[in-house]
Amino acid sequence: MFTNLFRARSMAACIAAVPLLLGLALPAWANRTVVDQLGRSVTIPDTISRAVVLEHHALDVVVELGAQDQVVGVMRDWQKQLGKGFERLAPGFKALPEPGDLTEVNSEELLSLNPDVVIITHYVPPAMLKQIEDTGIPVIQIAFFTVPESERGKLNPVLKDEKKAYTDGLVEAVNLLGEVFGKQAAARELNDFTLQSRKIIDERTASLPESGRTTLYMANPDMNTYGAGKYTGVIMDQAGGLNVARGVKGYGKVTMEQVLSWNPGIIIVQDRYAEVADQIRQDPAWKTVKAVEDDKIFVTPEYVKPWGHPVPESLALGELWMAKILHPDLFKDIDIDNQARKFYKTFYRADYVAQ
């Protein structure tokens, strides 16, 4: 009789042990659901250790969250998109494979990396999205602005309140990436820093009148510039300026006559296209533009990134930088370089090096 009881007990113990053992083993296979920025519910593993990131803003945020070791594949030409200085902030990326970019992906190369999630931009061609979904790998779409249903897949969206869309969108994107990579605390810290910086600008520029603002022009190569619906307009607005190209829809080409007609007071050139500044200075057609006459052509430091979509440092540092150029007296006490150093130390774990 005692043997039978003993046998039953050990049986029970064995049976009880199975779920316990399984429970210990399962975390690797346990799943959770996240909602990406296009409202799609995506099931991903609890821990992410092999992410493929095919979007450059997301790559930037991933490094800021300290999650770069969880990345096994990056987007093609990330150096060109993020600027020369970014390589030293993410030295590991150079050796990583590049299975795709903003508009196309190589399924086989992707599969060979055995990733647990792929992060892509919101304006990928539908065929590319389907291609990745067919591989069975979970895919998350990131936008860096809050996307109304109608503007889902557009590179140049029409937004009612650009500032709110891009601010909320950035915060949402950072939180999403934090959740995906298990770096929620770092995400909160990053968002707090950003919004705090924002508060400073908002307080000081709130009193500026709407009219009589300095006009700004963002000079990209080949007469391209950013018009309405892009973050560039937001950063100019934040700085207390006016984008001359706000009548243009999205990113596009303008003509020399148009620029002469607009006559911007300040020209901004992105650091990744720094050569454009010299081209403008040497071109006789630009000579009579107010910004060239007053020599107010500014190449942005690498942290400004006044692109179509924002990254945290654009809001945290870039807007301050631009505001200071337009209104030096209002921001006399702010030492941007110091802010930049603090940001870099905290989020890039590196020193800020002024170019």
Added chain:
Amino acid sequence: MSRSEATEDKRDIRPASNTLRRAPIGLLILVTVIAALGAACIGRYQIDPITLVRVLASRVVAVHATWPQSTETALFQVRLPRIGVAMLVGTALSVSGTSFQGVFRNPLVSPFILGVSAGAGFGAAIAILLGGDTLAIQLSAFGFGGIAVVAAVLLSRLYSSNPTLILVLSGIIVGGVFTALLALMKYTADPDNKLPVIEYWLLGSLSGSRPSVLIGLAAITLPVTALIIALRWRLNLLVFGDETAHALGINVKRERLLHITLATILASTAVAVCGIVGWVGLVVPHLSRLIVGPDHVRLLPTTAFLGAVFVLVVDTLARSLTSAEIPLGIVTALVGAPVFAVLLRRGERAWM
């Protein structure tokens, strides 16, 4: 029907009005100047006609400046060079088209028949991919346009029958090769930065016209056009074919090569500066023939001015119709193709 009746009928079909045929070249020059002045008043940067005249006058006599400096920049750095480039491109393409039509004895021939546009497109794409500046792109387009034609001519030398037909076929072959290579370039191009630049170049645009471009273009097109016009009567000699030309004492191979070379230089230069702008070299010679007849002595100078006005008008439309510029190649196609259809109908009498 008796013989005299038959002759009566034939005499009723008259060729193009003789008065227009004898229209003086002065009238054409006048039209061109008026068109240029008109185009100078149109553009994104507002300049009213009175100010325009005063600004132009200020270059010769002292006039009190009532306009901002940027008006002078807009006029002399942007708009007038663009007008000049448009006219030179129009002249180059239409004179080139007329020459090719004469050499190939076929009014349906365009200046791109020997592969110039395919070669130039490839040349531009390569230069863009290698990160070249505007001058590099122009030189590369010009160079490869010329290479394509040289290749077509050399290829045609391998065959001995029917020279003009073989030339056309060689042009198709060479054009096909360069088109494929261009497709390869586009396929490997970075879709964010390079591919749009290539596509934009291929569609044709004069938005990059600056005084330096105008000077370079004029330095090549004016002398070559003058040379072609000086030689224009010789095209009449090719009209009845190689045997007749031989009988008239023409070294057919050499003269054909001469005309092809001059016409190719013009076509290549035009494409290098403005991208692939089609239909001009096809439509303007036709239009000119309808007005002054097929005698190349009258035809070529007419075509030169008519081509200038044509592209000037079309480019002015392209840059002022909408807020964003429409690529020139698109507008010339949208205007040229229907015009060509109308011309074909009316011109059926002028050429068999």
Added chain:
Amino acid sequence: MDVSAPKIDVRGIAARYPGSARQIFRGLNFALARGDILTILGPNGAGKSTLLKCLVGLLLPETGTVLVDGDNIGSLPAGERARRMAVVSQNEQSSFALSVEEIVLTGRAPHLGMFGRPGPRERSLADKSLAAVGISNLAHRSFAELSGGERQLTRIARALVQESPILILDEPTAHLDLANQMQVLKAILKLVARHSTIIMTSHDPAHAFVCGGSALLLNKGGFATCGTVADVLNDRNLSDLYEIPLSIVRTKGGNTVAPDYTGLRADHLRASIP
């Protein structure tokens, strides 16, 4: 230029189709003095056009030489050759409707340089040529609208304005109705009267009688019989040449050549009876 030499001197030329073993003709010899006229006769495919191409320098004969005023035609520069020799050939199509006057003016090409253009002098020469062939009224008409005969006369006018002492005509009356043929022959005879040296091919032996002078009979085997019209044109030679029974008929309007059609209808009728 050797003035004492015959105007055109053909020595032992032979021609072959490219890449073929068959010779079109071989060992042809004849010479023309100033003012002579030669009619070349032969059936289709005998090589008349090929012979003409050799004479005008379009084709290099396999052997032999063609001398014009003592100079080898192959070594003459194109312009000089055209100043000595004008050609009227057939089937030229043009896509451009040049006027008759414009076409005739192109005949001045050998006398104008590369950058030359017809001026008043050339225009008056053209007017004279048009008058000489009787088509002055067609000067401003489009070539495309002319009849076959009028086109041929235009070509002759063009050859005239070239002012070359030698004139070569390839089947000048081909595809023309009888009235047009008459017009063309009239023009040619005018040229004979002006002491031009003329070589012409014809499919109709009667034309040789009309023009007089010499005749060259080129047969399918590539052999030629050459001599004055009186010597060479007889029933036997002509029948051998065309390989059908022919006889010369002397009529009021001149000599003509008639094929023997007897037996043709009878044979046909006989064959159709079951």
